[in-house]
Amino acid sequence: MYQQQRNKNEDFLRKSNAISTVSLFILFLVYIILSEFKFSVYTVIIMVVITAINIILFTYFKYKIHIGYKEENINIMDYVSSDLSWRYLIYLSLFFVGMVLVENFVLIIREYSYMIVLNAFIFFIWALSLNNPMVTLLIKKSVQLKDIFIVHEVSELSLEMGIETPSIYILNTGNRIANAFEINSREAYVFITSYLMNILDYNEIIAVLAHELSHIKLKHNRKTALINFGVYIIVINVAALGFVFNIGILLALSPFFFISLIVFLFLIIPAIKRRNEVAADLNAVRYVKKEYLESALIKISNIENIPENVMKSLSLDHPATSKRIEIIEKSKS
Structure with a gap:
């Protein structure tokens, strides 16, 4: 039953990501095509209309996927008000429309417009x-x-770690998904699933929260995002320079750059995240007892079926539980 629900959630994420990818691709493609035409009011109108249709379809299909998988009776207006992803699509659309306008009046921008748009897209x-x-x-x-x-x-742990106390929320997942995670955007948030709250005792809950607070203290999310940004900027710009300016050596190396990007996304980033998990464990046991975190990890591993095989876990963002416990045991708390 749990595995079926997990597969369902993964399928939901795959379809949502596919819709987002297609919408962004259409937006980028429309910009590239229309920027080749002579500038006119009609060019801008066509781009605005196509992007508006794209955003409407994007929101509609995301809504249909949501109600199909989440089994919620939510009307489309409530969904639109709660899901902010369509707003970011509008911001990017406005940028592209602005680029069509600006590049027709500033020649140097027109020459480098693809590079500017590409970098703006990565930054977005x-x-x-x-x-x-x-x-x-x-x-x-x-x-x-x-x-x-x-x-x-x-509050006490946050004070000891030297961070602001984040807002803690219990995410309702019923009798499934034993997980906790932090989101460190403009403000820090920690979410712990209702199922995990039910299966852990008090000390184990505190240990798990200490682990999540450690991610905030060590700025793991922001550092990983910055590494992502840097690699995308370097790899994609070097490859794009080869195509835009017909630089032979860069054109020859382009396949290598994109293969490197795939390796980075599916092997290097998960490895960085696994290292971050261990670092958060080691920081957490400076403030809570080892045995509480270890017992919590074992309970989570038994429910989530985290692989112990090293080869199977290479693309996962959490290390094998036995490895984490071994490292915790060797640490000085």
Whole structure:
């Protein structure tokens, strides 16, 4: 039953990501095609109309996927008000329309317009990752933690770690998904699923929250996003320079750059995240007892079926639980 639900959630994410990717591709393609035509009011109108249709279809299909998988009776207007992703698509659309206008009056911008748009697009994705649009939706599906003892412990831990106390929310997942995570955007948030709250005891909950606070203290999300941004900028710009200015050596190396990008996304980034998990564990056990975090990790691993095989876990962002416990045991708390 749990595995079926997990597969369903993964399928939901795949379809949502596919819709987002197609919409962004259409937006970028429309800009490239229309920027080749002679500038006129009609060019701008056509681009505005096509992007408006794109945004409407994007929102509609995301809504249909949402109600199909989440089994919620939510009308489309409520969904639109809670899901902010369509707004970011509008911001990017306005930028593209602005580029069509500007590049027709400034020649140097027209010469480098593709490079400017490409870099702006990468920056947009990076900014989106820092200001996570899912926060509003997650908060709507959660209740703020009210347990005065846990709230007090979190405040004390935050003070000891030298960070601002984040808002703690319990994400309602029923009898499935044992997980906790932090989102460090403009403000810090920690979400812990209702199922995880039910299966852990008090000390284990505090240990898990100490782990999430450690991610905030060590700025893991922001550092990973910055690394992503830097690699995208370097790899894609070097490859794009080869195509735009017909530089032979760069054209020859373009396949290598894109293969490197794929390796980075599917192997290097997960490895960085696994390292971050270990670092958060080690920081957490400076403030809570090792055995509490270890017992929590074992319970989560048993439910989430985290692979112990090293080869199977290469693309995962969490290390094998036995490895994490081994490292915790060797640490000085």
